[in-house]
Amino acid sequence: MKTIIIGAGMAGLSAAKNLSQKGHEVIILDKGRGVGGRMSTRTIEQGKADHGAQYFSVKSSEFQALINQLQAENITTKWQLAQRENVRYIGAKGMNTIPKKLAENLNIHLNEKVVLIKKNEVKTESGNSYSFDNLIITIPIPQVIELFDNSEIIFSKNDEKIIDKIEYAPCIAVMAVLKSPTEIPTGGIILENQTVAWIADNFQKGITSVPTVTLHASAEFSKKYLEDDLQLVAIEILTSVRQWIKPKNLVSWQVHRWRYSNAIKRFEEPFYQLENQPIYLSGDGFGIGNVEGAFLSGYFCSKNLL
Numbered sequence: 001m002k003t004i005i006i007g008a009g010m011a012g013l014s015a016a017k018n019l020s021q022k023g024h025e026v027i028i029l030d031k032g033r034g035v036g037g038r039m040s041t042r043t044i045e046q047g048k049a050d051h052g053a054q055y056f057s058v059k060s061s062e063f064q065a066l067i068n069q070l071q072a073e074n075i076t077t078k079w080q081l082a083q084r085e086n087v088r089y090i091g092a093k094g095m096n097t098i099p100k101k102l103a104e105n106l107n108i109h110l111n112e113k114v115v116l117i118k119k120n121e122v123k124t125e126s127g128n129s130y131s132f133d134n135l136i137i138t139i140p141i142p143q144v145i146e147l148f149d150n151s152e153i154i155f156s157k158n159d160e161k162i163i164d165k166i167e168y169a170p171c172i173a174v175m176a177v178l179k180s181p182t183e184i185p186t187g188g189i190i191l192e193n194q195t196v197a198w199i200a201d202n203f204q205k206g207i208t209s210v211p212t213v214t215l216h217a218s219a220e221f222s223k224k225y226l227e228d229d230l231q232l233v234a235i236e237i238l239t240s241v242r243q244w245i246k247p248k249n250l251v252s253w254q255v256h257r258w259r260y261s262n263a264i265k266r267f268e269e270p271f272y273q274l275e276n277q278p279i280y281l282s283g284d285g286f287g288i289g290n291v292e293g294a295f296l297s298g299y300f301c302s303k304n305l306l
């Protein structure tokens, strides 16, 4: 049985790892230059910043088993926020080291954007075709809908009912290199009812040798200004946190528009098989969401194919 997986984020990698460990033939296709999707760490000049997922919790035994292995290899480290009681985890050298580790020994084709799905075949922007017995799609649901609009597969009424439930919040992220470290307690602070909802000090997190912060605008602010000139929006975001990050401390900054950050409305099951098709929808839009939910979604989806 040959499985094609679209997306090398946590869901796709988790599914691929499980299937290939059981001897299945699996190919992952991802449009990006690297693996990880929203588990992303960016280099800015000499600095490094996690700019998608910032940290994660571990609730299930399945995810705990992976994290135990990653802890033993110093890929992850425990992390505690001053404002939260429960222990969280981060990538010790950046969040993207986790998907990079999962990706080892998997058959992954990068820079391959899937643009068309036929009955038992997908086509990519570069003109390549890949046949499949099973297809697992792990990209955010609005992008799945766009892909299907251009494809020869149609959703049933029931399929539509399921996918219509799923919704994501946008997030405008600013990453800035600083002259000197901030005084943000324990390296991260959650702000309520403000332009910025989250500030992370990547220097205190231990992932960069040069002080670098990540700012995530609130979902409300991000939604309102998503299509605006991002350079101007970034200045507004930086100005709103000047009590934490003094303008004179800024060296340089970058801004990024995440159209889909966290899945705020999800289908309750960890994955969904389209009616009468060997096509499975997986990712953080299914189950408990976030990094752990994406991992579990891929895991349970693949388990169903074994």
Ligand SMILES: Cc1cc2nc3c(=O)[nH]c(=O)nc-3n(C[C@H](O)[C@H](O)[C@H](O)COP(=O)(O)OP(=O)(O)OC[C@H]3O[C@@H](n4cnc5c(N)ncnc54)[C@H](O)[C@@H]3O)c2cc1C
Pocket (backbone or CB within 6 Å): 006, 007, 008, 009, 010, 011, 012, 029, 030, 031, 032, 035, 036, 037, 038, 039, 051, 052, 053, 054, 055, 056, 057, 112, 113, 114, 115, 138, 139, 140, 143, 147, 171, 173, 216, 258, 260, 261, 262, 263, 282, 283, 284, 285, 289, 290, 291, 292, 294
């Ligand atoms: C700003 C932000 C902050 C977050 N904070 C947290 C946090 O603190 N804690 C937490 O637990 N979670 C957080 N999350 C959510 C978490 O990152 C996601 O839930 C999780 O990483 C989703 O994994 P996934 O595999 O479902 O999807 P993704 O990581 O999005 O993977 C999908 C992959 O599909 C690829 N792709 C898309 N379209 C195509 C196509 N047509 N062809 C080929 N490839 C394609 C993409 O390149 C991507 O690599 C955050 C996310 C963002 C963006």
